[in-house]
Amino acid sequence: MIFPFSATPAERRLLTEGRLSGPMPWVIAIMMFLTVLAAASGLALANAARNVTGGIANRITVQIVEANPDLREEQTRAAMAALAAMDGVSHVARVPDEEIDRLIEPFLGTAAEEEGIPVPTMIDADLSEALHAQLGEVEADIAAVAPAARVDDHAQFLAPLAGLIRSLSWLALGLVLLIGSALAASVILAARAALNTHRSTIEVLHLMGATDIQIARLFQRRIALDALFGGAVGFLSAVIVLLLLGQRIGAVGSELLGSASLPWTAWLVLFVLPLAGAVLATLVARFTVIGVLRKML
Structure with missing residues (x-):
């Protein structure tokens, strides 16, 4: 026993x-x-x-870095439409301007736009693993409709953390x-x-x-x-x-x-x-x- x-x-x-x-x-x-x-x-x-x-690492952030506010808004809408039309994109959302202002406030103050400092727009998108593996093609498709776009891959800075x-x-x-x-x-x-x-x-x-x-x-x-x-x-x-x-x-x-x-x-x-x-x-x-x-x- x-x-x-x-x-x-x-x-x-x-x-x-x-x-x-x-x-x-x-x-x-x-x-x-x-x-x-x-x-x-x-x-x-x-x-x-x-x-x-599995989740955050497959997310990308698209920044539209354009000084002209009208052109910046146009390219933002075009980039969001291009992402939404891709197979393997589960979520596309524009980061609210208020949240961007809070992020840059410690560095540029509360009146960055009024002082002529262009503030880029940001778009968050969740990709599937298969589409994330083809990130170069995704960047090319976004650049075709939004030349001022810059794609930041979360996996690049999350890999050492993981x-x-x-x-x-x-x-x-x-x-x-x-x-x-x-x-x-x-x-x-x-x-x-x-x-x-x-x-x-x-x-x-x-x-x-x-x-x-x-x-x-x-x-x-x-x-x-x-x-x-x-x-x-x-x-x-x-x-x-x-x-x-x-x-x-x-x-x-x-x-x-x-x-x-x-x-x-x-x-x-x-x-x-x-x-x-x-x-x-x-x-x-x-x-x-x-x-x-x-x-x-």
Whole structure:
């Protein structure tokens, strides 16, 4: 039995089970807290990388840089019509002039147009992956109807960012593995310490004919309960922190930060982590105890 949570009263009296008094459950709680945070960071970053490469990266911005306002407006309408007529363009929208004014206000002030400084118009368009691969042809078609147009590809400046996000997600996965290894090491130390503490009891059990498997079941049950309690405490603490961080990120209102969210599948993965930690702790305790008991014979 891997999870012998049920035990007879006699078996429970053989080993004390002060789960709240010992350090083991609290060590596991701290490790589970860090594990959930690292895993959530990795999953959120992976989701952000998918959103960046799959959605925002296929977006282009067309700027109509023309000093003559009438000609600029004419070319803007022509460029929007050309984009709307292309197969693979899912969305075409002109950036409001008020938003452009807010973008240039820190640099040119509030009266750039009145002072004779030409302000270009901007058009956002979402392309399919197939059409984005033919961006040169798209630029040529736009230039044919709007010679003053300049096409900015979001993928050019998002590619390094997407690479950084992927690297950070792999780093988060590495942290999860390292913390899992530290959890296994702490369980080994705790199991060995428990065996040394109850050495006399173990010798009596051996003399009475108890097998190594029966004795190991007593220790693994104790460690499994400690791991479940500590894992639950660490998981709930991490969930509270994640919810608070999610509220702060949502208040920022950034599209890029908003893409680093946790889908429901990621929450399922996080929910499994405490159970996986308990399974890992129990298996490590079982093999550790059996190995030590065989050397004691």
